[in-house]
Amino acid sequence: MNFPESVKYTKDHEWIKIEGNIATIGITEFAQHELGDIVFVDIDAKGKKLEANEVFGTVEAVKTVSDLFLPVAGTITEINDSLEANPEYVNNDPYGKGWMVKMEVDQPVNEEHLMDAAAYGKLVG
């Protein structure tokens, strides 16, 4: 499975890419594979300030509903609107077109609980 080195991972199967103040978040290759065909990404947290581990939305596959947890604290600044018409991006390109939200992260960022690709690969291996 594809777990890029350029992002960090949570035990709840989100990935996060932190670039300065801004982070991009989605779900991992493993998660999309386990969920199967994604049919609905329901996020209406734009502009909301949330703590780490707070639910920022849900992702629905044909037969499952899953909460999405924010990996770090901050404010949601952007939602990937293209997922409304094309939720399958999450399956086909989870680290690219399937990204879910962008956020402004609270400083200093607490990254202690985040995993690198190797650690995450081991978790799901």
Next chain:
Amino acid sequence: MVLNYDFSTANIIKNTHTITPPPGMLLFPFTSYTSLLTYRITTLSHYLCAIPKKINSSMKNTPFTQIHIGLGAKMAEFAGYNMPISYTGINEEHHAVRSNAGVFDVSHMGEFMIKGDKALDLIQRVTTNDASKLTAGKAQYSCLPNNEGGIVDDLLVYCIEENKTYMLVVNASNIEKDWNWISSHNTNGAEMHNISEKTGLLAVQGPHATEYMQQLTDMDITNLKYYTFTRGTFAGVENVIVSATGYTGAGGVEIYFEDKGDDAVKIWNEIMRVGAPHGLKPIGLAARDTLRLEKGFCLYGNDIDDTTSPLEAGLGWITKFTKDFTARPILEAQKAAGVQRKLVGLEMIDKGIPRHYYKIQNAAGEEIGFITSGTQAPSLGKAIGMGYVRTDAAAEGTDVFVMIRDKAVKAQVVKLPFA
């Protein structure tokens, strides 16, 4: 992300709708989809019933379990069996059945043989449909009512020999319950045999299913009418029942056989040999659920259970007051008075997917019912569901609101089937 499965092909929990899910929980005490990875749901550990069970060694296998594993299927425990949930993806499998053909291992289903002079009498007393109408080679959908007018199980009654030999096909998770229930009513000494463990069952469904299966037998299955069956040699195996029934609404057959020697594997391999080159695919229980839901077929444990009456569930057509059966006076009175709630089909108008236990409100904000099954419908590209609503909101075209994560999302009562 926490995976909460709403895999609705099961009926493990009784009276599930009496359980109020904790706020914020998305999917509820649904036990039967067992995640392969228990650590993923550890944050749900306080919702005891939602914790998927690990694949464990005490699970029963069907004759095909190793084949499913070999094909790379996502496996999970269902009704105590290690079953394939999906192989290549729910949507792909769903479309294969709607447009072509697919094979489902449903060997976990239960089969009882009821024999002798008193067989029909027993079946008549415990079921709602009129089995006296059955002649050899015919089957009917029916249900076992309980003493309160609820439903012990829904089932198929096959007439093997008129007045003499019948086969009842029941839900896997109700085998023991049904056996005990029917046994307790067997006061006249009908001969009963539980042949569930040694009976294999494959459903080959889809518009081309029968055409492919015809190549494996000299029996005329092409002209089998819906809800009739024939018995003979199939794929070189003797004494196989081929029945024009199914749970997908896509046409096709169901194939019952004794699990002995290599027969089961031989039948599977032959089905794949004639079908796979034309696009027949193995289909998991997940697509079985989306297929049945599009057709508005009830799933025991979701849409019907011990607390729902057949009349509320729209099963008046299999409730025949021309004969005596368990709780007949209760159901007759209910019919005369009119039911208080009805099982209806709902199509989402606004964005959202209804799921089991979501509450339903009317425009005034009153709670008027709850969802029993819901999904994104692969054939329709829409979110659909079934649920019980107060009778005043059950008319087609009525706008209702499904409560999804504290939002009231608009839906409309529509006619069943959806597709």
